[in-house]
Amino acid sequence: MNCDWTKENVVLYIYDELADDAKYEFERHINQCLACKQEVEAALAFKDGMSALPVQEVAPNLLVNSRLRLQESLEETSQALGWNRFVFDFAGWMHQLKLAPALTAAILLIGFAGGSLTTWRMLGSRPPGTDLPGGTVTQPQQANIASIESITPDANSNKISIKYDMVYPQTVEGTPADPLIQQLLLMAAHNQGNSGVRLDSIDVLTRQAEDDAVREALVYALRYDKNPGVRLKALDGLKSYVKDDVHVRDAVVEALMHDTNAGVRSEAIALLDPVRADMSVREVLQVLAQHDKDQFIRSQSRRYLDSTPNMY
Amino acid sequence: MNQPQGRRNDSDLIRASQRGDRGAFETLVRQYDQAVLRLALHLTGSEADAQDIYQEAFLKAYRHIGNFRFECSFYTWIYRIVTNLCLDHLRKRQTRREDSHVMTDSSGQEVDLLERVSDDRSGANPERDLMRRELGAKIALALTRLTPRERMVFELKHYQGLRLRTIGEMLNTTEETAKNTLFRATQKLRGVLGSMR
Numbered sequence A: 001m002n003c004d005w006t007k008e009n010v011v012l013y014i015y016d017e018l019a020d021d022a023k024y025e026f027e028r029h030i031n032q033c034l035a036c037k038q039e040v041e042a043a044l045a046f047k048d049g050m051s052a053l054p055v056q057e058v059a060p061n062l063l064v065n066s067r068l069r070l071q072e073s074l075e076e077t078s079q080a081l082g083w084n085r086f087v088f089d090f091a092g093w094m095h096q097l098k099l100a101p102a103l104t105a106a107i108l109l110i111g112f113a114g115g116s117l118t119t120w121r122m123l124g125s126r127p128p129g130t131d132l133p134g135g136t137v138t139q140p141q142q143a144n145i146a147s148i149e150s151i152t153p154d155a156n157s158n159k160i161s162i163k164y165d166m167v168y169p170q171t172v173e174g175t176p177a178d179p180l181i182q183q184l185l186l187m188a189a190h191n192q193g194n195s196g197v198r199l200d201s202i203d204v205l206t207r208q209a210e211d212d213a214v215r216e217a218l219v220y221a222l223r224y225d226k227n228p229g230v231r232l233k234a235l236d237g238l239k240s241y242v243k244d245d246v247h248v249r250d251a252v253v254e255a256l257m258h259d260t261n262a263g264v265r266s267e268a269i270a271l272l273d274p275v276r277a278d279m280s281v282r283e284v285l286q287v288l289a290q291h292d293k294d295q296f297i298r299s300q301s302r303r304y305l306d307s308t309p310n311m312y
Numbered sequence B: 001m002n003q004p005q006g007r008r009n010d011s012d013l014i015r016a017s018q019r020g021d022r023g024a025f026e027t028l029v030r031q032y033d034q035a036v037l038r039l040a041l042h043l044t045g046s047e048a049d050a051q052d053i054y055q056e057a058f059l060k061a062y063r064h065i066g067n068f069r070f071e072c073s074f075y076t077w078i079y080r081i082v083t084n085l086c087l088d089h090l091r092k093r094q095t096r097r098e099d100s101h102v103m104t105d106s107s108g109q110e111v112d113l114l115e116r117v118s119d120d121r122s123g124a125n126p127e128r129d130l131m132r133r134e135l136g137a138k139i140a141l142a143l144t145r146l147t148p149r150e151r152m153v154f155e156l157k158h159y160q161g162l163r164l165r166t167i168g169e170m171l172n173t174t175e176e177t178a179k180n181t182l183f184r185a186t187q188k189l190r191g192v193l194g195s196m197r
Helices: A003-014 A020-032 A034-052 A060-075 A082-099 A101-123 A179-188 A195-208 A212-224 A228-241 A246-258 A262-271 A279-291 A295-306 B010-018 B022-044 B047-067 B074-096 B126-143 B148-159 B164-170 B175-196
Strands: A129-132 A135-138 A144-153 A160-167 A171-173 B102-104 B110-112
Touching: A003 A020, A003 A034, A003 B175, A020 A034, A034 B126, A034 B175, A060 A246, A060 A279, A060 B022, A060 B047, A171 A179, A179 A195, A179 A212, A195 A212, A195 A228, A212 A228, A212 A246, A212 B022, A228 A246, A228 A262, A246 A262, A246 A279, A246 B022, A262 A295, A279 A295, B010 B022, B010 B047, B022 B047, B022 B074, B022 B148, B047 B074, B074 B148, B074 B164, B126 B175, B148 B164, B148 B175, B164 B175
Parallel strands: none
Antiparallel strands: A129 A135, A135 A171, A144 A160, B102 B110
16 A cells, blocks of 8 residues: 555545445555645545536426427337348347357247147147136137238149138137236227227226326327327326326326327316426426417416416 | 436336337336436537437437347446447537537527536625636536546546446446546546646
8 A cells, every 4th residue: 555556546535436445445544644635635625626517407398399309200210120130130149149058058949849839739629718817718710811921832733832820809808907908908009900999998998097007008099199089088097197197297298289189289288287387387388378379278378377376 | 327216117118119119118218318318418518419419319229229138227228329429429529629618508599608507505605606607617628628538437427426337338348447537537637627727
């Protein structure tokens, strides 16, 4: 332990990055060496002085604007999936395989076993009904053809080999709290092909909005569903959480600012009544009160602002 | 900087995002975006640049979240993206030799740091407040004398309060290198600020 070592480590000491034993030695040295003690005091003064340029908190307006801009860009951005992703990851994937031969062997074995089991189940007889946790699933005898994978004519005969996928419609019954039912409802909420199914699923899900996953599905529906009826239903399910869940509040504020449907916007502004004193909500209301095209939104925003004491 | 509190389960959100669930990704974004914006804002001194970095970082994360392999926390991963973008920004700015004591806000207005640096501790002492503002402007100027990497390490350690080990992970380097960089950065700053007095 000497003065050179102390000077080299003074930065680590003032930023609390020295290990306990080194810190002990460091402090013992500076208590005996006046020059090193002065060096530490100067370093601490420097550290304290640097706080004259503090880290500013992000203004709510800047945050809201950044989020909205990002959201718009995300709508036009696709993830690196499929072939591109495979090409991109190939080296890393090989690297991982190389480093984990036991894991590789395990994956291959599981894959082989899974494939064999699936084949066996497909070839085996199907029972007419199966009990699953969360309800009873009924399988009908009839199945639909989902898609044709390939058509291969046999060159030596007039036979043709066709590979196709089947879809077996199933029915499941249970209460909304059953995990399987809830999982299906969440999937139905994302069913882009059928807005009626989405509306029905969101209607049921609104009764379970205390669940985080359900609330996320409602927020998702409010933000992205093309059907205003579904968005209104989602808003209805979220109304109890505007005050306590900041994600819900943000989604409602976004609906108020950008939804294309006047009914959804009117409902959104009504939901924001309990949180109108919130700074980010106030900023949005101030913008809407001055510039919104909708007379009702403008007047309602003004009314909220007038009835809320200005704290800033 | 402390990691954002009250996070929902990141792993579930990441897995959902990897399956293409944009809602899950946005939830993930909201756990970290304030901290990201704060870092970019302090480093660039410009709201417009900070917004650009924010935007580019999360779009990059969205495009490549399929490659996230849970080898580090999402927090480290997103910060690695952000710090790389900030480093690029600092390098470009260094080439342009901009003075960072003049900042630009989102409307493009230039704001002198003297106006931005506030003093919560000075109370009703205007003289002390002015001195502190002047010191703030000097510090901002002194920070521009660091190399981009020194600036980044100093920012993450001094202003964001991260451990050197984490900083090393974020910058794809070792803890030892991060230590040496921090040492150089503080030496330079002390020298520059000392000569300004």
